[in-house]
Amino acid sequence: MAKSLSNTPQSTSLTTHARTQLESLQRAHNLRTITDYAHHEIYLQKPKSPNPQTTPESTPQSPLLLNLTSNDYLGLAGASHAILTHQNLNRPGNAAPDDSALTLAQRFWEFVRQKGIREQDLRFGSGSSRLLSGGSPVWEAFEAHLQTCFAQKSALLFNSGYHLNCSCLAALGRLESTLILIDEYAHASMFDGLLLGKSLNPALRWKRFKHNDIAHLSALLESSHKNFAHIIIVSEALFSMEGDLCDLAGLVALKRTYPNALLYLDEAHSLGVVGELGLCASMGYITEVDFLVLTFGKALGSVGACMLCARPLRELFVNLARGLIYSTALPPINIAFSYFAFTLLGELEPKREKIRALSQHTRAQLESITHKIRLPDNAEWQVLGDLQIISLVLGANERAIACERALESSGIFAKAIKSPTIPHGSARIRFCLHADLPNLAPLFDALESYANHL
Incomplete structure (x- = not known):
């Protein structure tokens, strides 16, 4: 019988080197992980935390988080799920999609017929x-x-x-x-x-x-x-x-x-x-x-x-x-x-107009926040972005991670972007804005609260 790869000296050595590399990334506050989320239109929901003392049904649901990382700028991905259910809405267990998703699904299947796609x-x-x-x-x-x-x-x-x-x-x-x-x-x-x-x-x-x-x-x-x-x-x-x-x-x-x-x-x-x-x-x-x-x-x-x-x-x-x-x-x-x-x-020009207005407002609000705060190390935050991608540059990786966590505790999902994806010392929170976003006042309140507690 062939020897298991996991038991070979070569594999043990490689695993040790891998752990050393991962520890180095951890010390640099740059260790990536994967989390899969349930999507609810413009919100995300983390998976339930496993609890051996409870059944899955009784485990509390995670809170909804406003998703400010999505590139679905015009909301087309968020409505596309209805395409799969539109022709089978009468089947047991199929919940009717919202009006915008249903309309998109109807138009898709009409498009398919018009273009002669079988x-x-x-x-x-x-x-x-x-x-x-x-x-x-x-x-x-x-x-x-x-x-x-x-x-x-x-x-x-x-x-x-x-x-x-x-x-x-x-x-x-x-x-x-x-x-x-x-x-x-x-x-x-x-x-x-x-x-x-x-x-x-x-x-x-x-x-x-x-x-x-x-x-x-x-x-x-x-x-x-x-x-x-x-x-x-x-x-x-x-x-x-x-x-x-x-x-x-x-x-x-x-x-x-x-x-x-x-x-x-x-x-x-x-x-x-x-x-x-x-x-x-x-x-x-x-x-x-x-x-x-x-x-x-x-x-x-x-x-x-x-x-x-x-x-x-x-x-x-x-x-x-x-x-x-x-x-x-x-x-x-x-x-x-x-x-x-x-x-x-x-x-979809009305949606583009909304994105432009939302981008201008968001940038102005972030600049207002950065002008009011006084950081302990005399560092300055910077706001970047001309359109729907707006970044708040915080400097060090660990500061961006701390800000990401503070926003999540306030119901906002916005990820820290760190080196080496961007240059060292320019870690940031990157906000991707889209046409279906509601009032972003909770975001601005959360950022100001975070800054005031530094």
Whole structure:
């Protein structure tokens, strides 16, 4: 009989090293854990704490927490559950969903019929990679629709924004004589793509430019543009941690200055919020951005992502993007919902207006709180964010964790964001605002109370 791996000296040594690493993370107040929550529209509920003295039925329920971490900016994910029950509401045990969820479900199934999507094709599994047999007609239909919205570009769907950025930047990094210049605060998926690209092509060169610093980027372009056939500038449209918009006009101006420069823009947090189709479309720069990334897990309330680019580059990704080639395709029902949700964006301007107003009010209230408090170590809190992502920068990891716990005790769920996700010394509480939020006075009261007790 083979010896159990857990009893081998090698396994014992590896476990010891793992524990040492975890203890180091714990001392740095940076140990991650996973908790799964019950979702109740805009609220979360922690699972019941096991108690051997009581039955599950008699164990007290955890309190509801207002969820300020969700990227479901327009509330589409929160209402999508009714799609599964809408056609079976008369079955025993099926509670009728609320009006907004029911309306969304009715419209989804009407959309399916209008587009000629067969209900039997809306499976919960695809069975294989899209390059094998995992695709279905709804994939092509959605890509065709995206191409009509972003003229002169070809669309290619991916399983997630992470799959897309990691795979596509690695693929671009395999091209000869290519330099990639990336904003230092760009998403981790982009940097992972560059690291993968470097492992596949040691000749790849890439450099960071200071966050949103057009002057620094310009200097890098001026010193490098003669040495490379292609220079790809990489940025987020709305930065996921800082919450600020990129200087897209400045990026476009630099591209026009250097004929071998191309733009790669990730609209993960701006699609559906900054106008209907994101920052690039709202500013009229669709033709100027060579690689336009859309993700569907934020404002669309779904899952997946899309690359929009020239057709030859699309075919390059079909052949070199490892996250596409080697991943089982998303289930057709998810693609159908993303397609449906995308068609709703044009009618959701009232929700975008509410997000803008809520963001302005939240930032003003947080700045008012930071101006009133006096911290014992003379530290200063900073408020970041232009739109729906607002952060209160507290400094040390342990302070952000303490603030997170204080908010939770007041019924507010907002997570501490710590290094190395963001630079050391800039730990923060990150608030993601969405159109269905109620009055946020309890948040402001809780923050002021926390600050006054430091």
